[in-house]
Amino acid sequence: MRKNFVATAVVAAFLTSPLVAQATEAELLARIEKLSAELEAVKAELKAGAQKTAAVEQRQQQIEAPAAAAASAPATVIGGYGEINYNRPTRNPAGAQTDVRRAVIGIEHRFDERTKLVSEFEWEHAIASAGDQGEAAIEQLYVERQFGNGMRGKAGLFLIPAGLLNTSHEPTAFYGVERNFVETAIIPSTWREAGVGLSGDFGEGFTWDTGLTTGFDLSKWDAASEEGRESPLGSIHQEGQLAKSRHLSVHGALNWRGVPGLLLGGSVFTGKAGHDTAGFAAPDARISVWDLHGRYTPGLWDLSAVYARGRIANIAALNASFGDEPAPVPSSFAGWYLQAAYQSFKSGDIALNPFVRYEQFNTASSFTNQATPDADHKVGTVGANLRIGEGVVLKADYQKFRGDSARDRLNLGVGFSY
Amino acid sequence: MNVLRYLPVLAAASAAPAFAVQYLSVEQAQKLMFPDATAFREQNLALSSSQMREVEKLSGLPARSVAWRVFGAYRGDTAIGFVVLDDVIGKFELISYAVGLNTDASIRQVEILAYRESHGGEIRNPAWRRQFVGKRAPAGLSIGEGIANISGATLSCTHLTDGVRRIAAIGQLLVKK
Numbered sequence: 001m002r003k004n005f006v007a008t009a010v011v012a013a014f015l016t017s018p019l020v021a022q023a024t025e026a027e028l029l030a031r032i033e034k035l036s037a038e039l040e041a042v043k044a045e046l047k048a049g050a051q052k053t054a055a056v057e058q059r060q061q062q063i064e065a066p067a068a069a070a071a072s073a074p075a076t077v078i079g080g081y082g083e084i085n086y087n088r089p090t091r092n093p094a095g096a097q098t099d100v101r102r103a104v105i106g107i108e109h110r111f112d113e114r115t116k117l118v119s120e121f122e123w124e125h126a127i128a129s130a131g132d133q134g135e136a137a138i139e140q141l142y143v144e145r146q147f148g149n150g151m152r153g154k155a156g157l158f159l160i161p162a163g164l165l166n167t168s169h170e171p172t173a174f175y176g177v178e179r180n181f182v183e184t185a186i187i188p189s190t191w192r193e194a195g196v197g198l199s200g201d202f203g204e205g206f207t208w209d210t211g212l213t214t215g216f217d218l219s220k221w222d223a224a225s226e227e228g229r230e231s232p233l234g235s236i237h238q239e240g241q242l243a244k245s246r247h248l249s250v251h252g253a254l255n256w257r258g259v260p261g262l263l264l265g266g267s268v269f270t271g272k273a274g275h276d277t278a279g280f281a282a283p284d285a286r287i288s289v290w291d292l293h294g295r296y297t298p299g300l301w302d303l304s305a306v307y308a309r310g311r312i313a314n315i316a317a318l319n320a321s322f323g324d325e326p327a328p329v330p331s332s333f334a335g336w337y338l339q340a341a342y343q344s345f346k347s348g349d350i351a352l353n354p355f356v357r358y359e360q361f362n363t364a365s366s367f368t369n370q371a372t373p374d375a376d377h378k379v380g381t382v383g384a385n386l387r388i389g390e391g392v393v394l395k396a397d398y399q400k401f402r403g404d405s406a407r408d409r410l411n412l413g414v415g416f417s418y
Numbered sequence: 419m420n421v422l423r424y425l426p427v428l429a430a431a432s433a434a435p436a437f438a439v440q441y442l443s444v445e446q447a448q449k450l451m452f453p454d455a456t457a458f459r460e461q462n463l464a465l466s467s468s469q470m471r472e473v474e475k476l477s478g479l480p481a482r483s484v485a486w487r488v489f490g491a492y493r494g495d496t497a498i499g500f501v502v503l504d505d506v507i508g509k510f511e512l513i514s515y516a517v518g519l520n521t522d523a524s525i526r527q528v529e530i531l532a533y534r535e536s537h538g539g540e541i542r543n544p545a546w547r548r549q550f551v552g553k554r555a556p557a558g559l560s561i562g563e564g565i566a567n568i569s570g571a572t573l574s575c576t577h578l579t580d581g582v583r584r585i586a587a588i589g590q591l592l593v594k595k
Contacts, residue, residue: 167537205543258545
């Protein structure tokens with residue numbers, strides 16, 4: 001465009017010049033030399049302009065380059081979390097114990113902008129070998145794909161979106177040294193199943209999750225052991241290990257975060273748990289778990305509540321087959337808690353958050369047969385999390401077990417997450 | 419000639435893969451924040467070391483970067499605000515966002531351009547982002563102190579809030595110029 005303009009200007013200069021015939025040769029030569037010099041000057045100016053434009057473009061590209069690189073990198077990220085706990089029963093100091101409760105390494109890899117792999121590898125109780133009590137487990141292992149409409153699909157071993165703690169179980173994310181009882185005894189955190197899931201949002205703060213996964217294996221129930229009494233579902237979960245899959249389970253969760261600081265939600269999970277196991281007395285057994293949860297964080301307060309309930313149906317014949325064994329399968333189990341925490345002190349990257357929690361739960365609140373339901377467990381916890389930055393937490397609390405003071409205990413812990 | 423200046427930006431935008439997590443392009447965010455602007459001019463900022471110290475003092479955070487991508491929003495020849503682009507890490511992945519600033523360095527709007535985490539997409543909720551509107555650094559621009567936490571997305575909302583506070587501090591330098 002600019003070159004054309006210059007050419008036109010040069011031609012115009014010739015045309016508007018006095019008649020050539022009337023000018024002397026010397027004058028003409030002088031004029032041509034003058035014009036030629038002017039043309040050179042314009043050329044130089046154009047060249048300088050072009051160089052300047054190139055420089056500006058280059059600079060812009062340089063500025064954009066880090067942003068573009070930042071948007072696609074990093075492809076592989078390593079994370080992790082862990083907790084080391086000390087429990088001291090106040091009435092029985094001889095029972096004091098220290099445990100590397102868990103150490104987890106997480107690796108997330110992004111194949112492309114839409115597709116990624118999420119994995120978490122866990123060791124519990126420090127040493128896993130034939131002669132030790134520890135265990136090594138895959139906690140999560142799934143691929144996730146983002147669809148064009150904002151929905152996400154995943155396939156693999158993933159966490160069931162139940163309660164508040166299950167999907168957010170790092171020690172820096174919860175109050176108290178130990179995870180609360182409701183979300184370990186009723187909702188068997190860290191609860192994961194293998195299958196497929198789909199998540200999305202409805203707008204207005206609503207998000208949803210649904211999926212088709214493996215479920216529980218009731219044929220694992222050991223009526224001679226107390227394990228089922230501690231956590232009915234924790235004793236029969238399959239955790240993706242050669243999981244019986246004759247029957248699959250479905251789940252759904254709906255959460256609302258329409259008001260800043262507020263979360264209200266619920267979830268449901270249901271599926272058959274007999275898997276046509278040969279000789280098993282409860283082929284039609286069905287396990288269902290649902291929960292309602294809420295969390296409100298106005299200012300420096302952090303208030304939360306969870307109610308969870310589970311049901312195991314079609315088990316009369318199974319329980320009858322156990323005879324006098326001490327731990328038949330319960331028909332229902334339930335629990336709830338209320339928790340309040342407050343950030344009472346903050347200086348630099350140190351923050352102190354005292355909290356109180358009251359929980360009531362029953363892992364055998366009803367039976368199909370004559371077995372008498374258990375009494376509710378009532379536990380009060382008071383303590384504090386001392387946060388150091390956002391990755392490290394020191395914890396201390398005292399737990400009072402109403403009606404079972406032999407279990408009262410003092411807990412200390414250190415946890416981290418990165 | 420002005421069009422030429424935007425060519426690299428347009429080229430980069432059209433060459434980028436249309437990834438699903440991209441909710442808004444830079445141009446869309448600009449128009450959302452300043453619907454009455456007639457032009458956006460790239461006015462990238464290079465902070466001097468004393469300016470970086472000023473940002474750190476005001477935001478209570480490391481200034482992190484010397485170079486900042488800034489667009490001036492104009493109605494005719496009148497400057498009506500700025501759009502600052504940035505990325506912060508959520509938990510594992512980057513959150514790309516834009517902050518619209520008024521000419522008094524108060525926050526006009528926060529828009530999420532791209533979010534890549536599996537959890538915590540709730541930072542896109544308009545109700546949550548509205549908490550930033552009208553504030554100047556640093557007052558009321560911290561989680562728990564003016565900005566409510568998002569349960570289940572603590573890291574994403576904390577890092578984004580820190581990022582916005584930093585940009586709000588940079589905004590005060592922009593309006594001083």
